[in-house]
Amino acid sequence: MRRDTIFRMASTTKPVAASAAMVLLDECRMRLDDPIDQWIPELADRRVLKRPDAPLDETVPAFRPISVRDVMTSTLGLGLDMTARTAPMMSAFFERGVYGQADGWMLPEPGPDEWLRRLGTLPLMYQPGERWLYNLGDDLLGVLVARVTGRPYEDFLRERILDPLGMDDTGFHVPHDKIDRFPPLYAPHPETGEFLVEDPAEGGHHAKPPAFPSCGGGLDSTVDDYHAYFQMLLNGGKHAGERVLSAPAVELMTTNRLTPGQQAARDAWAEQVGHLAYGIGGQGGWGFGMTVRVHRTDYAPLGQFGWDGGAGTSVYADPGSGLIGVLCTQVGMSTPDSARVIHDFWTAAYQAIED
Structure with a gap:
């Protein structure tokens, strides 16, 4: 290890990655209570599991759309729920390739559009805003930033955050x-x-x-x-x-x-x-x-x-x-x-x- 060693930051990515969305809020290009449907139609008109461990076809309508605030606080109704690890929904994340790769690597494998298509085939686990769930909202936030800006997420993050801070x-x-x-x-x-x-x-x-x-x-x-x-x-x-x-x-x-x-x-x-x-x-x-x-x-x-x-x-x-x-x-x-x-x-x- 040296002073300039480069590390896989894993989930400490989250605090840095969220800053790109804050730029868009600062510039009023999106608002915290905007529904995300206009940018991410794949997650419009959601169904919600009757209970978190229910079969995937036992659902009710979502009582409202997912908002930007829901995504940013990880309360959109989707995520890695360690309190329901044996639930069908948790298995579906990996079976449908939302998470996990062929060699067992945890991060998503498909590109953002295909990732969203796969995610859109699943219901929500909880109603929007009801419950904090880990990780998935952070990945979705990057896709949201890319859709709002019309640019690859990393390019926008680099221009507005990484380069100004000298994070070369x-x-x-x-x-x-x-x-x-x-x-x-x-x-x-x-x-x-x-x-x-x-x-x-x-x-x-x-x-x-x-x-x-x-x-x-x-x-x-x-x-x-x-x-x-x-x-x-x-x-x-x-x-x-x-x-x-x-x-x-x-x-x-x-x-x-x-x-x-x-x-x-x-x-x-x-x-x-x-x-x-x-x-x-x-x-x-x-x-x-x-x-x-x-x-x-x-x-x-x-x-x-x-x-x-x-x-x-x-x-x-x-x-x-x-x-x-x-x-x-x-x-x-x-x-x-x-x-x-x-x-x-x-x-x-x-x-x-x-x-």
């Missing part, structure tokens, strides 16, 4: 001339703990541009690039004196946006993954693309925002102390050990603060 090593794949700075991803065997290569550098999933730029988990980046992004958020949207996002946009992103009912679902999800991820997800709140701490469950204070990634990454900022922490490993969470390292990193960081 951030993207959805690692170019050949930088592949020597890119380590393999390891996944310890869940029973023996043996380190196995889950994704090699050369010839791996991140060695070429993906068909689907996953806003839920597809970015590659460096510690300095991510520090620049989170510093911009702590600066209220400014970088080197230039405004990247408005101050209200940053506040919306980095403060809790969940209703009490949605919050209860978010807490239930955290309990379900706790045995796998050693407390990750227990912060409570959710803004746009990131968690916002509303529960004081360990050393970190209320108001801290950021997220963790399944490749062994963790990035948070703390407005109260001005602290930014960036932890990058490439050890997947196939055992609780990777999550314990993340937990200990934050404990060590906060106990070292003297005043």
Whole structure:
């Protein structure tokens, strides 16, 4: 590992990816309560499962369209529901190729339009706005930005966020001339703990541009690039004196946006993954693309925002102390050990603060 090592950021992609949508909100090119139907007709006129574990043909009509706000807060009614892992809907995500690839890789394989077509064949799991569900809303948000702008998502993100912040090593794949700075991803065997290569550098999933730029988990980046992004958020949207996002946009992103009912679902999800991820997800709140701490469950204070990634990454900022922490490993969470390292990193960081 070196200072310029490039890492698979996994789900810590989410806080960065959401910023492109904030640009569109700042410019009134979309609004939080706009229905998404005008840009994503594939998800218009939804049916909703009678209960989350119901067969896919037991549905009722959605009581309203999915809104931009629903997508940005992961409350659109679709997602990876760890409280209903054996439900037909969860199996359908993988059987219909919405998630998962032939070799077991989790990120979507088809291009955005085909991904949406497949998603459109499925009902919602919950009514729009009813429940927080993980991940799928973040991937959908990237498709929404591309549809609103008429441009590939990564191009818009680069022009409006990555380039202004000098995030030159951030993207959805690692170019050949930088592949020597890119380590393999390891996944310890869940029973023996043996380190196995889950994704090699050369010839791996991140060695070429993906068909689907996953806003839920597809970015590659460096510690300095991510520090620049989170510093911009702590600066209220400014970088080197230039405004990247408005101050209200940053506040919306980095403060809790969940209703009490949605919050209860978010807490239930955290309990379900706790045995796998050693407390990750227990912060409570959710803004746009990131968690916002509303529960004081360990050393970190209320108001801290950021997220963790399944490749062994963790990035948070703390407005109260001005602290930014960036932890990058490439050890997947196939055992609780990777999550314990993340937990200990934050404990060590906060106990070292003297005043």
